[in-house]
Amino acid sequence: MNHGTRANYNAGCRCPSCRSANASYFWDLRERNRGLEVPEHVHGSINGYVNYCCRCELCKAASRRRRQKAVA
Numbered sequence: 234m235n236h237g238t239r240a241n242y243n244a245g246c247r248c249p250s251c252r253s254a255n256a257s258y259f260w261d262l263r264e265r266n267r268g269l270e271v272p273e274h275v276h277g278s279i280n281g282y283v284n285y286c287c288r289c290e291l292c293k294a295a296s297r298r299r300r301q302k303a304v305a
Contacts, residue, residue, distance in 0.1 A: 235241055237250035239258045242284045275281040277291035279299050285292075 242251040242255040256260040282292040282296040
């Protein structure tokens with residue numbers, strides 16, 4: 234196995250180095266998305282709030298719903 238890669242993480246490995254590679258990929262993806270216009274179909278979803286940093290009322294409501302589910 235080639236540890237420390239996102240491909241290996243996607244294949245099911247959850248060792249610390251593969252988890253770190255997957256997390257790095259998503260942090261980079263979020264940074265790239267920050268400068269983009271949020272696609273209309275993403276508004277009102279946790280995707281819009283987290284990955285695009287959209288703070289419109291619909292996306293903020295999605296974030297609140299997610300937090301409420303986590304507490305329940």
